[in-house]
Amino acid sequence: MYYNPVAETADKETLSKTQSEHLKNLVAYVYKNNAVFKNRLDEKNIRPADITSIADITKLPFTTKEDMRDFYPYQLFCVPQAALAEIHVSSGTTGNPTLSGYTKKDLDIWGEAMARSLRASGARKGDMIQIAYGYGLFTGGLGAHYGALALGLTILPMSSGNTKRQIKLMQDLKPRVLACTPSYALYLAEEAAAAGLKPKDISWQIGVFGAEPWSDAMRSEIEQKLGIKAYDVFGLSEIIGPGVAMECECQNGLHVWSDLFYPEIINPKTGEHMKDGLDGELVITALTKEAIPLLRYRTRDIASMTTEKCPCGRTAPRISKLKGRTDDMVVIRGINIFPSQVEHALLQIDGAAPHYQLIVDRHGALDSLELEVEVEEQFFKDKIGELLALEDTIKHALASALNISARVRLLEPGAIQRSEGKAKRVIDRRKL
């Protein structure tokens, strides 16, 4: 049932004690071994002795993506290069890439986290796993590999690509588990169908998919086409790679292995903690790593978290599927609104995200929100009634996604200004 029953089912008190121990050690460790973190703590007048419990984590400064870029390659590390067993590099879209480094002990932590994750999907010692995540600088392949090794699975290290070969070997060797990105899973499904295979001819019974956002619609499609149970795995290379969090058989949120990777959900503007169940920015602290443990790393991903008991018995808190990015957040009538939530809501209506803009204004004492949406090809209806119904549908989708009522205005195509880079989704006209 569990890879590590003691850690995974530890009660609240024990878990809290473990986290507190780890945090105390972590702060003392980084203070001693990294100049950047030492300076940051000194600036805030924080001494390692000030950290006595996990609750004191709020005293610590955040680490950001900019830090990863500014201090590239080694300035955030706590160990010299010679002590590193492995390095991974993730592509940087602007400026420097992000370096993640691992000592041998860090690789064990990675294996532990990923083994727990694989076991949570139902994979058992002795199963064969086809790892079709890319092996190399990308953390997907090797992360799954270390987890599979720790759990005692038979590894078929396919990496990605060579799709025909993947299908042939699946038929010959009959692996029970498939690990790859959700989009590659669909690709494999296409290839299998082209080879004349039906879901019953496909040996994979469990899929461990991640590394990119994927919708419930996509999950259903994958499960149907491959005859597989598809699980969501979450991770990021800045923390360790895949395996930071994973769905259990209940598939009601992803358990974050909080004794290793401590999660917080914060208000991105104020840094304060959000209550259980409310959306905010996911912040993670790698409590036990040696090479490059980050303090309160701001992931810029939006999620909610719950510490409510899960029927599976694991006490690790659960985060929701990621709901977007924190860029462009606005606060309206006290509610945090992320444009990506709007996009997500609009996507549900027709499957293609239209051009939109949120206009925030204030009339008297109350904030107002207006959503302008361009009427593109697929939205246009030749009946006034149907266009008004579309306005209504959008209004309702917004209300249920954001918990806020917004006026909806339909615009002609091209009415919203295009931009070279990221679209300006929010126009805030309030003079605050």
Added chain:
Amino acid sequence: MKITQISLFLENRSGRIREVCHVLGGADINILSLTVAETKDFGILRLVVDKPDAAVEVLKEHHFAAHKSDVVVVGVKHAPGGLAHVLDVLATAQINIEYMHALLNKTDDFAYMIFSFDNAEEAVKTLVKNKVPVITWENIKK
């Protein structure tokens, strides 16, 4: 028997229909009928033009959301009770009308009315059966 109509989504701000007319005129396209259905914020402009495919292309080039749909053009006797008779025929056959509007008078005896039906096939059958003239594209284009 079905005629191509072009519908356009327009915001309710000044100059929109004017721009459409300039775009069509500039592309040597002649407007044969025009009607606007409006709400507070937007309207749907419906046109019958002599070159519908060319019109859709040039409108799309100018970033208008242009849509083609089918309408039926009916010859209504140009005398009191003319339209009432046509509507009786349709009502008896339970044909539902989405909307309608008039085209330029082509002859002294008949006014041309443009109808959008839920079920155009049924509508045309009914009209023909009741000897209500359904006008062809050739006769409209002239």
